[in-house]
Amino acid sequence: MPQQQMSEEQVNALQEKIKNMSPEELKEFQKKQCIFCQIVSGKVQSRKVYEDDKTIAVLDINPANPGHILLLPKEHYSIMPQMSEDEISHMFMVTKSLSNVLLRGIGAQGTNIIATNGVAAGQRAQHFMIHIIPRMDKDNLDFTLPQHTISEKELDEVSKKLSKSLGGIKESASEAPPKFTLPEKKVVDAEFKEKPTEKQSESKGKKPEKKKLKSAEKTKKKAEKKENRESVDLDDIARILGAK
């Protein structure tokens, strides 16, 4: 038998099937196909360096540098905009901690954090992940972004669109901060073989922020203590930052 090739008819039938799936069915379908979901469930072996109830961190088997970490949500999401605010908050606090681990644990002099949403952005797997890459001087990596002079007209157009979509700009920061909620989620047109359609629909509103001055003193002390604990490594990084 030659390699199993799907006929055009079969491909169409599959596409039709995918199109008619409910978001739940589609998610289940994607999950079954997803190697990273199998890493999460332990069906595929990995070098796990961190795990909690929502996330798992493994070493990249094709690392940009030794110590290159992939942080994955345990839940299957194709791209970041599908995640809830709480999940994003948690993911990136873990990211910060893992970045710190790389600075302290393996003597990295810096880190890059890269998230890719969509194939055009360099996404390879259909499971959202955050790359945390340790960096050293002269490590043969180059993530320099191209620079273009962007016309005033283009900048105005884009800023108008984006600021409107984001809920505008508070002129005075001293005013009561806006409630931090996600706008109604829409389907995002990232290019996938199977388009992600399901969305986390609920957006949990943040509690209004109030300043509690009475505990300020205590918290400040706590913060100072914390900074002392971190000072050695972070000073090193800041010094490197200042040295160039």
Added chain:
Amino acid sequence: MVSKESCLLCQIIEGKIASKKIYEDDLVLAVLDVNGANPGHCFVMPKNHHPILEQIPDFEVSRLFQTANRISSAIFENLGVQGTNLFVTNGVPAGQTVAHFMIHIIPRKENDGINLEWAPKQLTEEEMSTVELKIKEQAKNIGDFKTGEEEKVIKQPPPAPSQSSEDDDYFSKQLERIP
């Protein structure tokens, strides 16, 4: 803390340098990059001066990346792109050029000339195991995230340079050397 006068982004935050703002609240500011990789390229920064990620309190980290995600969604919805990148440079070897933390949010299209990829390095099993163990050991301490409201009172006005502690002086001196 570095004095606000010497930090480009602090001057943008204070409005001393003009910028194209797209979002602002009590903790963060997002502006378009005038020398961006493409027209929707923007960055979000903390209003408090923090050079690198590890120095930023959890609740600010949380707000920064939630904002970055909202911007990423807004880019998808409004700019007709096929993808977005979030990109952070932490420290000079990582490509950081300004001593104030920021997250780049970059709209992406096929063949747009942006390259955030890498050639994989070949590591032996032993090398992988060594690095795995070291990271695992340090990662044991991860947890106890401070996202609660009380944590927000950590936000203090930055001290005047003359009153800053030794640590702050150290930072200032070092960071002033950035060209």
